[in-house]
Structures are given as structure tokens and as C-alpha cells.
Amino acid sequence: MLSYEFMRRSLIMGIMIGIVAPSVGYFLVLRRQSVIGDTLSHVALSGAAFGMLTNSYPIFTAIIFTVIASLGIEGLRKKFKHYAELSLSIILSAGIGLASILISLGNTQGVLSYLFGSLSLVSSEEILLFTLLSVLIIGTIIFLYNKMFYITFDEESAYLAGLSTNRINIFFSILVALTIAISMRIVGVLLISSLMVLPVAASILIAKSFKSGLVYSLLFGVVSVIIGLTLSYYLNLATGGTIVLSALAILLIVIMFQSIKKPKNTF
Amino acid sequence: MENVSFSYGKAPTLSKVNLHVDRGDFVGIVGPNGSAKTTLLKLMVGLLKPDEGSIKLFGQSIDDFRDYQRIGYISQNVREFNIMFPATVEEVVGAEINARRSIFSRTKEEDKDRIYEVLQRVEMIDYKKQKVGSLSGGQKQRIFIARALINNPEILFMDEPLVGVDLDSQNKFYSLLDRLKEDYNITIVMVSHDIGVISEKVNRLFCLSNGRVYDHDLTKDIHGANILEDLYGKNVRLLFHKH
Ligand SMILES: Nc1ncnc2c1ncn2[C@@H]1O[C@H](COP(=O)(O)OP(=O)(O)O)[C@@H](O)[C@H]1O
Ligand SMILES: [Mg+2]
Numbered sequence: 001m002l003s004y005e006f007m008r009r010s011l012i013m014g015i016m017i018g019i020v021a022p023s024v025g026y027f028l029v030l031r032r033q034s035v036i037g038d039t040l041s042h043v044a045l046s047g048a049a050f051g052m053l054t055n056s057y058p059i060f061t062a063i064i065f066t067v068i069a070s071l072g073i074e075g076l077r078k079k080f081k082h083y084a085e086l087s088l089s090i091i092l093s094a095g096i097g098l099a100s101i102l103i104s105l106g107n108t109q110g111v112l113s114y115l116f117g118s119l120s121l122v123s124s125e126e127i128l129l130f131t132l133l134s135v136l137i138i139g140t141i142i143f144l145y146n147k148m149f150y151i152t153f154d155e156e157s158a159y160l161a162g163l164s165t166n167r168i169n170i171f172f173s174i175l176v177a178l179t180i181a182i183s184m185r186i187v188g189v190l191l192i193s194s195l196m197v198l199p200v201a202a203s204i205l206i207a208k209s210f211k212s213g214l215v216y217s218l219l220f221g222v223v224s225v226i227i228g229l230t231l232s233y234y235l236n237l238a239t240g241g242t243i244v245l246s247a248l249a250i251l252l253i254v255i256m257f258q259s260i261k262k263p264k265n266t267f
Numbered sequence: 268m269e270n271v272s273f274s275y276g277k278a279p280t281l282s283k284v285n286l287h288v289d290r291g292d293f294v295g296i297v298g299p300n301g302s303a304k305t306t307l308l309k310l311m312v313g314l315l316k317p318d319e320g321s322i323k324l325f326g327q328s329i330d331d332f333r334d335y336q337r338i339g340y341i342s343q344n345v346r347e348f349n350i351m352f353p354a355t356v357e358e359v360v361g362a363e364i365n366a367r368r369s370i371f372s373r374t375k376e377e378d379k380d381r382i383y384e385v386l387q388r389v390e391m392i393d394y395k396k397q398k399v400g401s402l403s404g405g406q407k408q409r410i411f412i413a414r415a416l417i418n419n420p421e422i423l424f425m426d427e428p429l430v431g432v433d434l435d436s437q438n439k440f441y442s443l444l445d446r447l448k449e450d451y452n453i454t455i456v457m458v459s460h461d462i463g464v465i466s467e468k469v470n471r472l473f474c475l476s477n478g479r480v481y482d483h484d485l486t487k488d489i490h491g492a493n494i495l496e497d498l499y500g501k502n503v504r505l506l507f508h509k510h
Contacts, residue, residue: 030352146365153354153362156314156342157414161363162335204353208398213353 009122010186011229014243016134017183017195018225022217023141024179025196026203027172030152036073036176037193039088043069043095044180045189048114049102058114059126063181069095070173074166117188117240119232130182137175144168149210186229188240198247199224202254220250271320273303273310280306282478284320288456288471290421293448295465296458298475304458305343307475308426311456312340325421339415343426343458348407350400357395360386360413385413389443405436409443416447422454423447429459441468 028034047065051058069091076087103111113120122130141148150158151165159165183192199220200213207213228243235242271284280303288294296304309315310322313329322329325337358365361382368375386392389409394402399410408428415423429437447453459465466472474481 146362146368149354149358150362150366153352153359154342154344156309156344157340157363158366159314160312160335160338160340161366162333163366204351207353208396209355210353210358 006119006122007229007233009124009127010119010239011226012127013122013130013182013186014225014229015222016130017186018222019218020134020137020179021183021187021192021195022199022203022221023138023214024175025193026200026214026217027141027148027152028176029197029200029204031155034193034197035085035088036070036173037180037196039073039092039095040066040069040177041180041184041189041192042092042099044177044184044192045111045114046095046099046102047181048184048189049099049111052110053102053105058110059129059181059185062114062184063178065095066177066180067174070177071170074170074173113188114184115188115190116238117184117186117191117243119186119229119239122185126185133178133182137178140171140175144171148172153210186239187243191240191244194244195221195224195247198244198251202247202251205254205258220247224250268311268322269320271310271317271322273306273315273317275306279478281310281480284480286473286480286482288422288454290454291448291452292454292456292471293444293469294454294456294471294473295462295469296456296473296475297460297462297465300460302475303478304475305426307473307480308424308456308458312338312424336418337421339418339420339423341411341415341423341425341428343430348399352400354399355395356386356391356397356399356402356410357382359399359410360417362414363417381417385416388416388447389413403436404432405439408432408436408440412443419451420453422456425455425457427458427460429461437464444468 025034025037028036044062044066047062048058050065051061054061073087073091076090077084080086147158147163147168150161150163151168155165179196180189180192183195187195200217202220203213203216207216224247225243227249228246229239231237231246232239232242268284268286271281272279273281284307296307298304306315310317311324313322313324313332316330324332325334327334361378364378364381368378383392383395386395389412391406391409391413394406394410399407402410411428412423412425415425429440432440444455448455457465457469462472470484472483474483
């Protein structure tokens with residue numbers, strides 16, 4: 001299958017997504033903010049629909065929409081300081097409402113592939129763009145790793161230690177937005193947040209340290225994408241769904257492996 | 268802290284609070300659930316800003332205070348610490364030191380030594396590679412103290428550190444605090460729900476009730492009954508009983 005140019009490109013893209021999505025998801029899950037992934041992916045859909053309507057590049061408009069939304073979430077979170085989750089629901093409603101209106105305005109036949117992901121030909125410009133973005137995301141995570149660990153573990157203490165938690169939170173929201181934008185082409189907006197969460201769920205079951213948890217997460221992410229893309233190609237199945245079900249299979253295997261390893265630990 | 272008032276919404280949570288902590292004090296803050304103990308502590312360290320009044324730390328207005336290394340803070344959140352959270356004892360205790368350096372510079376020997384030193388002080392050095400979630404409540408609490416001690420703070424703020432910690436570990440915890448006071452003359456401000464135990468340990472007790480703070484200097488008057496009256500109202504009787 002690697003002799004097909006489009007398959008080779010999809011695989012390259014997939015591996016990047018398999019690394020980026022769970023790495024970003026790792027911090028979201030541990031901060032109990034995994035809903036942000038859902039929220040922003042709905043916004044990404046409206047961004048893509050807007051791009052199709054206006055004949056511009058959908059991924060580009062999706063990036064703009066999600067970055068603005070992620071800043072909006074941080075802003076609203078301060079406004080509703082004591083009901084922070086509300087900011088997510090507000091942005092999610094705005095995203096899904098806008099998306100459905102934009103889609104109904106017509107000329108958006110391609111929208112289905114953004115919903116569920118697809119294996120269409122990725123242009124070499126796109127490969128370049130996505131590689132740059134992935135490097136940017138991973139680079140930022142590595143650069144901020146120690147600070148993000150502290151914030152993830154205890155945000156108040158991190159603030160008291162003099163870390164600029166607000167700025168780092170905004171940086172991080174932008175990372176989430178970018179991750180969703182580069183993932184939507186292959187995995188689809190409905191399934192991105194699953195790819196951000198499932199490998200992490202498997203990883204925290206076995207990880208003993210924060211560092212190993214991050215490594216397991218992206219390892220499981222990459223393996224799910226490779227298995228998913230391969231199966232999707234040979235069995236002609238929906239790409240995003242196959243990837244997510246592979247991630248789910250890995251999670252189940254880890255759970256089974258765990259219950260075999262310590263059978264006494266029943267509740 | 269002078270004339271400090273604070274509210275989350277319309278109703279005042281704290282009104283016109285005056286209090287003062289001296290160097291070397293062991294201060295307890297007690298009060299019923301929802302009596303703004305946590306709020307008071309967060310105001311003291313600067314996590315919340317007062318609506319009115321002024322707060323000073325080491326004589327410096329909290330708005331200009333940047334000397335965070337001089338204070339240690341253990342929030343009540345750590346008690347809800349998720350046992351699944353993947354982090355080793357070493358990672359948690361080193362969080363603050365590591366956050367200040369870039370990922371590219373390797374952990375310095377002196378930083379490592381510092382981490383091991385505070386772990387030794389709380390007698391948890393043998394657990395340094397263990398996952399924090401796998402420790403008992405009392406052990407976890409000592410890890411969080413170690414984390415707060417990493418900068419050698421002059422004052423330690425703790426929010427209900429003993430919830431869910433068994434009696435044996437509680438005693439160990441108090442003797443650890445005693446040692447810290449002796450060795451470093453560290454000032455301790457501790458929120459507790461257990462007025463009985465803490466009033467035996469502290470030299471000063473702030474009782475919170477209906478947004479007001481009642482200040483008791485326990486070195487001068489020990490009128491347990493009065494404290495309880497302030498706190499829970501006049502119709503509280505003291506019950507003495509033997510187990
Ligand atoms: N983030 C918040 N938003 C709104 N109200 C709050 C918030 N935190 C605490 N409160 C309210 O302020 C009061 C004091 O809370 P708190 O300081 O947590 O009390 P305590 O720690 O003594 O149990 C309570 O009535 C609580 O409902
Ligand atoms: Mg409290």
C-alpha cells in the first residue's frame with residue numbers, strides 16, 4: 001500500500017497526528033479539561049464549513065476559528081470565574097450552531113469528510129504545513145514541559161511559584177486549537193477528541209511517572225493511527241472510525257492485561 | 268490583614284477581618300464547613316484579591332509581593348489528588364525547582380540534593396521513585412509538605428491537611444511540624460476542621476463564623492467553651508466523654 005503516493009502521505013500525516021493529539025490530550029485529561037477537545041472540534045467544523053462557503057482553504061479557516069474560540073474560552077473562563085465549565089458549553093453551542101447554519105447554506109458537500117475523516121490526497125503543501133505545525137506543537141510542549149507539569153499537578157501552587165499560569169494556559173489553548181485543525185483532515189472533527197483521550201486513558205493505567213505517561217500516550221497514539229489507517233485502507237472502512245476503534249482496542253488490551261497481572265485487585 | 272472584606276457574589280463571605288500573625292506562631296484556623304476558611308487562606312497568600320482592606324505579607328503589600336519563595340502553600344485540592352495521576356514522588360517534590368529551569372538544562376546536582384534533602388526531612392526518601400497515587404493519605408501529605416518546603420519557606424500555609432489521614436499519621440504529622448518549628452523557626456498557618464486536636468497544638472486560634480474572625484491567644488486564655496460558643500452559637504454544650 002505504500003506504493004501509493006496518497007497512502008504514503010496519509011501515513012505520514014497520521015503518524016504526526018498520532019504523536020500530537022495524545023500529547024496535547026495528555027495535559028487536557030490530567031487537568032480534567034478533555035471537554036475542551038470536543039468544544040474546539042465543533043468550532044473547527046464551522047471554520048471548515050466557512051472556508052468551503054467562501055472558497056478559501058478550509059483547514060486555514062478552521063485554524064482561525066479554533067484559535068479565536070480557544071482565546072474566547074480563556075476569556076469567558078475569567079468572566080464566569082466560579083462556573084468555568086460554562087465557558088465551554090457557550091463556545092460549543094456557538095460552534096455547532098454556526099456550523100449547522102453554514103452547512104445549510106450550501107456548497108459544502110465536502111463537509112462529511114471533515115466530520116469523519118478521510119484518506120483523500122494530501123497535497124505536498126499541506127504536508128509541509130502540517131509538519132511545521134506539528135513541530136511547533138511538540139516543540140512548545142517540550143519547551144514548557146516542566147512548567148506544564150507543575151500547572152497540571154497544582155495550578156494554584158504553580159501560580160504562587162511565580163509562573164505566568166495565564167499566559168501558559170493561553171499558549172496551551174492555542175496548541176489544542178492547532179492540533180484539532182491538523183487532525184480534522186484525517187480523523188474528522190467528531191473523532192479527534194477520542195484520539196486525544198483514548199491513548200491517554202490506556203497510558204495512565206500503566207504509567208508510573210509523568211514522563212513515562214506522556215511517552216506511552218504518544219506511543220499508543222501512533223500505533224492506533226498506523227493500525228487504523230492500514231485496516232481502513234485494506235477493508236475500505238471509514239478512516240477516523242477505524243483509528244479510534246484501534247485506540248479503543250489498545251485501551252481494552254491494557255485493561256485486560258492489568259486485570260490478569262493483579263487479579264486480587266477486585267473491588 | 269486589616270479591615271479585609273471579600274465576597275464571591277453579592278453576599279459578603281468575609282467582612283472587616285483584622286488579623287495578624289507573628290513570626291514563629293503556630294496558627295490554627297477553625298470553623299464550620301463553608302465558613303470561609305479556605306477563602307481566608309487564599310486571601311492571605313494572594314490567590315484571591317480582597318474587595319476592601321489591605322493585606323501584607325512580611326510587611327509588604329500583597330499586590331507588590333513577589334517573594335513567593337518565602338511562603339509555602341498546600342491547598343485543599345491536593346487532598347482530592349487523583350490516585351491515577353501519573354507522577355512519582357521525585358517529580359512532584361521537584362516540580363517547583365524544575366519549573367524554573369528550561370528542559371534543556373539537566374537537573375543540577377544541587378537541585379537533586381535539595382529534593383532528597385526535603386524528602387529525608389519528611390522521612391520519605393525511600394519512596395522517591397514511587398507513584399504518588401500509590402501512597403497512603405499520611406504519606407501523601409508528607410510529600411506535599413516536602414514540596415512546599417523545597418524553597419525553605421519562612422511561613423507554611425496548609426488547608427485542612429489532615430482530612431482522610433489516620434490518627435497515627437496525624438501524630439507523626441504534628442511531630443514533623445514540631446521539628447520544623449524547632450529547626451527552622453517556621454511559622455505555620457493551618458486550617459483544620461478538628462478544633463479539639465488543633466487547639467492543643469497551636470498557640471493561636473482564629474475561629475471563623477458568619478464572615479467574622481475571632482482571635483484567641485491560647486497562651487493567655489484557654490477557654491474552650493468560649494471558643495465553641497463563638498463558633499457554633501450559644502446553644503452548644505461541651506460534652507466530655509471517655510472512650
Ligand atoms: N469559587 C467560589 N465561587 C462562589 N462561592 C464560593 C466559591 N468558593 C467558596 N464559595 C463560597 O464561599 C463560602 C466559603 O467557602 P470556603 O472558603 O471554601 O469555606 P471553608 O473552607 O471554610 O469550607 C461558602 O459559602 C462557599 O459556598
Ligand atoms: Mg475549605
